[in-house]
Amino acid sequence: MDRLPVAGIDVGSLSAEAVIMRGDEVLGYSILPTGADSRGAAEKALAVALENAHMTAGDLAFIVATGYGRISVPFANKRVTEITCHAKGAHFLFPKTRTVIDIGGQDSKVIQIDESGRVVDFAMNDKCAAGTGRFLEVMARALEVDLEAMGDLSKKSRKHLVISSMCTVFAESEVVSLIARGEAKEDIISALHESVAERVSSLAQRVGVLHQVTMTGGVAKNEGVVRSLGQKLGMPMNIPPEPQIVGALGAAIISRELADGAGR
Amino acid sequence: MVGPPLDDFGLNLTKSVVRHALRTRAVSALGRSILAMRRNAFSLRSTQAVAEFALEETVRAFNGKAPTAWTSAFAPSELLRGMGLTLFSPEAASAVLSAFGLATQMLGVAEAHGHSRDTCTFHRAAMGAHIEGIFPRPDLLVAASHLCDGAPRLFCSIREVMAHREEDGPHRKAGGKDRKAEGNGADSGSPVDAPPSYPPFYLLDIPWGDTGRDAVRYVASQLESLFHDLAQRFRLPGDLERVKEAIRLSNEARKWAVAANELKRLSPCPVTAREVADYVYVLFIGFGSEEAVRIYRTLYEEASARAHRSGGQGVEERCRILWLHLRPFYAGRLWTYMEETLGARIVFDEFSNIYWDELDPDKPFESLAVKALSHPGHGPIERRARTVLRLAEEYHVDGVIHFSHWGCRQSSGGALMIKDYLKEHGVPMLILDGDCIDRRNYAEGQAMTRLEGFVEMLA
Ligand SMILES: Nc1ncnc2c1ncn2[C@@H]1O[C@H](COP(=O)(O)OP(=O)(O)O)[C@@H](O)[C@H]1O
Numbered sequence A: 001m002d003r004l005p006v007a008g009i010d011v012g013s014l015s016a017e018a019v020i021m022r023g024d025e026v027l028g029y030s031i032l033p034t035g036a037d038s039r040g041a042a043e044k045a046l047a048v049a050l051e052n053a054h055m056t057a058g059d060l061a062f063i064v065a066t067g068y069g070r071i072s073v074p075f076a077n078k079r080v081t082e083i084t085c086h087a088k089g090a091h092f093l094f095p096k097t098r099t100v101i102d103i104g105g106q107d108s109k110v111i112q113i114d115e116s117g118r119v120v121d122f123a124m125n126d127k128c129a130a131g132t133g134r135f136l137e138v139m140a141r142a143l144e145v146d147l148e149a150m151g152d153l154s155k156k157s158r159k160h161l162v163i164s165s166m167c168t169v170f171a172e173s174e175v176v177s178l179i180a181r182g183e184a185k186e187d188i189i190s191a192l193h194e195s196v197a198e199r200v201s202s203l204a205q206r207v208g209v210l211h212q213v214t215m216t217g218g219v220a221k222n223e224g225v226v227r228s229l230g231q232k233l234g235m236p237m238n239i240p241p242e243p244q245i246v247g248a249l250g251a252a253i254i255s256r257e258l259a260d261g262a263g264r
Numbered sequence B: 001m002v003g004p005p006l007d008d009f010g011l012n013l014t015k016s017v018v019r020h021a022l023r024t025r026a027v028s029a030l031g032r033s034i035l036a037m038r039r040n041a042f043s044l045r046s047t048q049a050v051a052e053f054a055l056e057e058t059v060r061a062f063n064g065k066a067p068t069a070w071t072s073a074f075a076p077s078e079l080l081r082g083m084g085l086t087l088f089s090p091e092a093a094s095a096v097l098s099a100f101g102l103a104t105q106m107l108g109v110a111e112a113h114g115h116s117r118d119t120c121t122f123h124r125a126a127m128g129a130h131i132e133g134i135f136p137r138p139d140l141l142v143a144a145s146h147l148c149d150g151a152p153r154l155f156c157s158i159r160e161v162m163a164h165r166e167e168d169g170p171h172r173k174a175g176g177k178d179r180k181a182e183g184n185g186a187d188s189g190s191p192v193d194a195p196p197s198y199p200p201f202y203l204l205d206i207p208w209g210d211t212g213r214d215a216v217r218y219v220a221s222q223l224e225s226l227f228h229d230l231a232q233r234f235r236l237p238g239d240l241e242r243v244k245e246a247i248r249l250s251n252e253a254r255k256w257a258v259a260a261n262e263l264k265r266l267s268p269c270p271v272t273a274r275e276v277a278d279y280v281y282v283l284f285i286g287f288g289s290e291e292a293v294r295i296y297r298t299l300y301e302e303a304s305a306r307a308h309r310s311g312g313q314g315v316e317e318r319c320r321i322l323w324l325h326l327r328p329f330y331a332g333r334l335w336t337y338m339e340e341t342l343g344a345r346i347v348f349d350e351f352s353n354i355y356w357d358e359l360d361p362d363k364p365f366e367s368l369a370v371k372a373l374s375h376p377g378h379g380p381i382e383r384r385a386r387t388v389l390r391l392a393e394e395y396h397v398d399g400v401i402h403f404s405h406w407g408c409r410q411s412s413g414g415a416l417m418i419k420d421y422l423k424e425h426g427v428p429m430l431i432l433d434g435d436c437i438d439r440r441n442y443a444e445g446q447a448m449t450r451l452e453g454f455v456e457m458l459a
């Protein structure tokens, strides 16, 4: 049964991803901006992933939707939270994972899992954007740099600066005044990464950080945050080749399990 | 607390309608018709009885002959009921405002009068409602110092607002009594000083973390002087027999409540917190009344009938939850969703815990002192943590959810420590941040994701 293709779709606040799997093999995936229409984004993400896998929707045995937009995926057979999906995905990629740190667009979460990938405990950031990808996006705009370039730039930092505000709005004005003071962009960026890492590491301490740590979500693509967070936690982290699809991957794995269970 | 949230019911009562309605006897008719129309919304007769009791008591607070005491949670209702006072719980009333969709407006009023957004919204909404004149006028205020530090401050501010009003001219009590006539005329020549036209505030000081003999004596003596002072000031009979009778009633209600709780240990649980959440009103001000006895006896009968009838068929109990603190009163969907969609049943909530032993009617002050001191949330956090673990075990729950209500230091402050303690004992806990009263502090999607994630983890 486990040979039938299945799909996982993750409709996040910022990006929608889809993963097509058969057995342990990922046949195709996609990452698209979510935009205002989450349903449309889910459909498109699935279509692109199917295209990459050279398949059609009719080939799929089961679809699991996750992410904050999971309710707006009417064609999914089941909806599962991103908490369970990130745990599944991280466990699949790095079976020794005990702690998953996912930093996405508007959420950051720390998930503790057991040897079999089951969630044991988790904590999520509170309502505000501190310690999330959105925080970094706002700052990238204020600094007039590309989000993707932030990680590289921060490597060149020579001077230690501190951003003290947690609040995105106040932090942005701190950034503006640092620019006005003539501070180098790379130093400011490094301080911003520190700030995100600080916030997330205290969230992680609340749950307890067990070795190995795997980082997922779009912010794991930012080397600067990865470096800062690793230092704060005092241990290296596993970074998946494509951290942004881990939620959708987990959803696909659950699809596979459920397709088996349903005998399809 | 009038049953499940009324906004579900589509009642869009405006502030002024409520105010005018409450100010006249129409409240009774209005309330009764709401209750009648909503009869089907009550899955338990006893829950409907809670709503009726709350309504009757509120009508009495507006129109009744007896003085009205505003009380904070965990003030000694038996003593006050035994003295024949009408009780009004501003905290419970805030919950009703929230269910009616009126809390945000009231919060705005209080905030405009300088009440910080950092304070508990139960109190801030009550303040706004008081400023707006929606609540019945208190003749006295009684708060206990244990657990919640917000209530004594609220009551001080309430008096201040009233004192300022007096400066602007005497205040007519809504409904029946006219304080001007009472205060300035009839009281002259009374043995007590003419009462000020704003109400006395009694604060019971419950020593922190001390439950020994001295603490009991200290609290008991305060209760005794409260009794004598009230008797004199309000020319009440001062008959200790009636207080003893209230204590007997309290014991009787307690007995049925304990028996009903015992049934909640069954799987599937015959009544869940979704149905009995409003009994917190009875916990706050009902003990010592005949209604409380009736309510809990009916609850017990209904629960045991269900337990016998169904034998558990047709109820999905994917996991059993213990809920700590209260729930958002405006968001009726939350618990329905948990139970009906996720199959997670809240079999027990912290406010259903009958934490005190039977009282001794022959030692009314002492036993009420012991009751106050025995609250598990009073004193070091380990006490509450141990109680939570015991409840988790007794009610065979799979997980515990702490609803961290914004501004509630007493409850949310220790949530992480409770979580760690439970974790050591293999009981998972979710801390859900939110606000029981203010929907502006609530993001449904986020709450649902956390709840769902938690249930996926347990199931
Ligand atoms: N190439 C990249 N380099 C650095 N950061 C990135 C990159 N791509 C995405 N991000 C970060 O990831 C965040 C989005 O993460 P994602 O997991 O897609 O969120 P969501 O699941 O909420 O849609 C963005 O806010 C951004 O900070």
Ligand code: SF4
Pocket (backbone or CB within 6 Å): B073, B091, B120, B121, B122, B123, B147, B148, B149, B150, B151, B405, B407, B408, B409, B410, B411
């Ligand atoms: S929620 Fe907490 S702070 Fe507010 S009234 Fe209740 S005990 Fe007091």
